[in-house]
Amino acid sequence: MTQTTGAFEPRLARRKRVGRLFMAGFAVMSFVGIGFLAVLIVRILWEGLPWISAKFIVNFPSVLSPADAGVRSALFGTVWLIVITGLVSVPMGVAAAIYLEEYASNNRITRLIQLSIANLAGVPSVVYGILGLAVFVRWLSCGRSVLAGGLTVALLVLPVIIIASREALGAVPNSFRHAAYALGATRWQTIRSHVLPAAVPGILTGVILALSRAIGEAAPLLMLGALTYVTFVPEGPLDEFTVLPLQIYQWVDQPQAEFHHLAAAGIIVLLGVLLPMNGVAIAVRAWHQRRKAW
Amino acid sequence: MSQWTRFREGAIRSVFFLCAAVSIVTTAGIAWVLISESAQFFAHVSPLEFFFGTRWAPLLEPRAYGVLPLVAGTLVIAVGSLIIALPIGAASALYMSEYAPPWVRGFLKPVLEVLAGIPTVVYGYFALTFITPYVIQPLFPGTSVFNAASAAIVVGVMIIPTISSLCDDAFRAVPKSLREAAFALSATRLEVSTRIVFPAAMSGVAAAVLLGFARAVGETMAVAIAAGMTPKLSLNPLQSLQTLTGYIVQVSLGDTPAGSIEYQTLFACAMTLFLMTLAINLVAIRVLRRFREAYE
Numbered sequence: 001m002t003q004t005t006g007a008f009e010p011r012l013a014r015r016k017r018v019g020r021l022f023m024a025g026f027a028v029m030s031f032v033g034i035g036f037l038a039v040l041i042v043r044i045l046w047e048g049l050p051w052i053s054a055k056f057i058v059n060f061p062s063v064l065s066p067a068d069a070g071v072r073s074a075l076f077g078t079v080w081l082i083v084i085t086g087l088v089s090v091p092m093g094v095a096a097a098i099y100l101e102e103y104a105s106n107n108r109i110t111r112l113i114q115l116s117i118a119n120l121a122g123v124p125s126v127v128y129g130i131l132g133l134a135v136f137v138r139w140l141s142c143g144r145s146v147l148a149g150g151l152t153v154a155l156l157v158l159p160v161i162i163i164a165s166r167e168a169l170g171a172v173p174n175s176f177r178h179a180a181y182a183l184g185a186t187r188w189q190t191i192r193s194h195v196l197p198a199a200v201p202g203i204l205t206g207v208i209l210a211l212s213r214a215i216g217e218a219a220p221l222l223m224l225g226a227l228t229y230v231t232f233v234p235e236g237p238l239d240e241f242t243v244l245p246l247q248i249y250q251w252v253d254q255p256q257a258e259f260h261h262l263a264a265a266g267i268i269v270l271l272g273v274l275l276p277m278n279g280v281a282i283a284v285r286a287w288h289q290r291r292k293a294w
Numbered sequence: 295m296s297q298w299t300r301f302r303e304g305a306i307r308s309v310f311f312l313c314a315a316v317s318i319v320t321t322a323g324i325a326w327v328l329i330s331e332s333a334q335f336f337a338h339v340s341p342l343e344f345f346f347g348t349r350w351a352p353l354l355e356p357r358a359y360g361v362l363p364l365v366a367g368t369l370v371i372a373v374g375s376l377i378i379a380l381p382i383g384a385a386s387a388l389y390m391s392e393y394a395p396p397w398v399r400g401f402l403k404p405v406l407e408v409l410a411g412i413p414t415v416v417y418g419y420f421a422l423t424f425i426t427p428y429v430i431q432p433l434f435p436g437t438s439v440f441n442a443a444s445a446a447i448v449v450g451v452m453i454i455p456t457i458s459s460l461c462d463d464a465f466r467a468v469p470k471s472l473r474e475a476a477f478a479l480s481a482t483r484l485e486v487s488t489r490i491v492f493p494a495a496m497s498g499v500a501a502a503v504l505l506g507f508a509r510a511v512g513e514t515m516a517v518a519i520a521a522g523m524t525p526k527l528s529l530n531p532l533q534s535l536q537t538l539t540g541y542i543v544q545v546s547l548g549d550t551p552a553g554s555i556e557y558q559t560l561f562a563c564a565m566t567l568f569l570m571t572l573a574i575n576l577v578a579i580r581v582l583r584r585f586r587e588a589y590e
Contacts, residue, residue, distance in 0.1 A: 012480065012482075015482045015484075015485070016482055018482075018484060019482040019483055019484035019485070022484045023389075023393055023483070023484070025385065026385045026386070026388055026389035026393060027389055027393070027394075029381065029382050029385035029386050029389065030385065030386035030389045030390065030394070030402055032382050032386075032454075033382070033386070033405065033406055033409050033451065033454050033455070033458075034402075034405050036409070036451050037405065037408065037409055037412075039424075040412075040416070040420050040424075043420065043423075043424050044416075044419075044420075047423070091313075092313045092316060093313075095309065095310045095313035095314070096310070096313040096314035096316065096317065098310050099307075099310035099311050099313065099314040100314055103307055103310060103311070104311075104314070109315075112318060113314050113315065113317055113318055115579075116317040116318045116320070116321040117317045118575075118579050119321060119572065119575055119576070119579070120317055120320060120321060122505065122508050122509075122512075122571060122572075122574075122575035122578075123324065123512070123568065123571065123572075124511070124512025124513075124514065124539065124567060124568075124571055125512070125514065126512070126514050126539050126542050126543075126564065126567070127324060127328075127512070127564055127567065127568050127571075128324075129546075130324075130327060130328065130542075130560070130561065130564045131320070131323055131324050131327055134327040134331065135323060135327065138552070155316075155320050158316065158317065158320070159317065162314075162317070186299060186303050187303060187307075188302070188303055188306045188307075209407075209411070212411055213411070215413075216411070216412070216413025216414070216415075216416075217413070218413070218414070218415050218514075218515050219414075219514035219515050219518075219539070219543065222543055222546050222547070223542065223546050225546065245413050245415045245515070248415050248416075248419065249415050249418075249515060249519065252415070252418060252419050252422060252423075252519055253519070260419075260423055263419055264419070264423075267415075267416050267419060270413060270416070271412070271416070274411060274412070274413070275408065275411075278407065278408055278411045282404045282407060
């Protein structure tokens with residue numbers, strides 16, 4: 001039986017060898033990302049760790065003496081920004097998701113909303129910066145304030161929160177809803193006491209990922225005219241501000257090596273906040289998937 | 295239902311609807327801002343000069359407003375990043391969906407998510423202070439400090455998670471029966487992967503490529519840090535160039551007075567960028583929808 005017809009190729013041993021070769025290739029490719037991440041983290045720790053000290057956390061940035069520079073203003077700015085962003089985007093995003101999953105009928109407006117969200121999720125962040133500049137900074141005259149920044153970033157992460165929350169709400173089985181309706185609960189009572197609690201872990205994962213994205217954003221804030229060199233801490237929502245990624249950008253942009261070390265140290269602080277947040281989000285999801293009630 | 299309950303139910307529904315409608319308002323707001331501000335720009339500069347001019351120098355005399363060098367710079371970096379991200383993203387997705395045991399998969403997916411969660415300034419820092427001096431310059435002596443290749447590499451790494459997770463979804467949506475049919479005909483795992491799963495998931499892969507491309511086009515900080523600020527109509531990745539986003543950053547760092555023509559170029563460039571990503575995203579959304587319908 002050595003005759004071959006059509007696409008049938010019986011040289012099995014050879015084909016399996018080729019298969020093993022490719023499998024190894026695919027496996028290696030899968031670890032390229034991890035390798036890159038490892039090199040990146042080692043490099044940043046190498047460059048920045050010697051510059052991390054209590055002084056670096058509590059001092060203001062300084063152009064004159066890099067050795068005394070710190071991230072105080074950027075840390076405070078980031079906290080302000082994230083509080084404003086969270087207060088606006090989380091309730092609004094979850095409410096929008098509830099509307100789309102639990103209330104909306106399949107009509108033109110619903111489809112328009114869905115298309116807008118899908119499209120907004122792909123709009124580059126600088127474009128949100130342009131929107132914020134025209135609407136919040138100038139039209140509503142918030143100035144280059146942390147309020148304008150927080151609102152702009154809130155709009156930016158809104159689609160992320162809506163999409164994640166919708167997925168979480170959609171995964172709650174209909175039997176939960178039917179059980180509540182059968183006992184005479186109204187739609188809102190059903191959502192509040194049955195659907196939402198079951199969806200909380202999924203929503204939480206999405207919210208944490210969205211807020212960690214907000215912490216890392218620099219481009220839209222640059223557009224708003226958020227300052228990159230700030231030596232004060234915002235005391236109210238209408239004060240000017242800077243955030244960690246902008247402070248890092250300002251340091252990277254300097255040609256001297258000292259500033260690059262400062263940038264690396266700033267990145268350590270930034271990743272020191274972000275990586276645990278990502279870890280918590282992934283852990284919440286894993287924990288939820290294991291002990292799901294349905 | 296009492297009257298109060300009925301009222302409360304209606305009010306809650308309306309509030310939720312308003313929150314959902316914010317996304318329509320945002321979309322409309324973006325369109326309105328871009329159109330109204332660029333209209334003022336096009337009152338000074340003809341669209342013909344803007345879209346087809348080959349020299350971009352709005353901040354220096356003699357001024358020129360041809361956006362093509364910025365578009366070329368944007369495309370060089372976006373295509374370069376795809377050349378890196380597509381093979382790696384697709385291969386790792388194939389590995390995760392067709393080969394890897396569950397525990398390897400359970401390890402790879404979160405790592406990719408961490409990669410996606412790293413802020414883009416960090417990638418920019420890494421491109422400028424590591425990729426260029428320690429990877430590119432030893433291989434290609436004479437490469438300038440700011441160059442498109444280093445930016446393309448880090449943007450490529452940045453979009454690997456997008457491409458690999460969308461490809462992974464697409465591969466896993468291919469019904470098991472197709473694979474089993476091929477295995478029954480004594481196809482090897484590689485043949486099943488490349489001749490059955492990959493073609494069946496083609497539209498998902500296409501959507502992944504488009505969405506990754508759109509992200510690369512809109513990527514800002516890494517490109518502004520690593521690629522430089524010299525608008526050039528050139529395809530040489532070892533030179534410094536400027537992208538649309540890079541120009542937007544450059545202008546917003548300076549003190550351009552609101553209302554000046556330099557200031558309006560900001561909106562014209564943002565509109566060009568928005569139209570590019572919008573077109574790519576709409577095609578991707580459509581392709582993705584079609585592929586979802588095929589198996590569900």
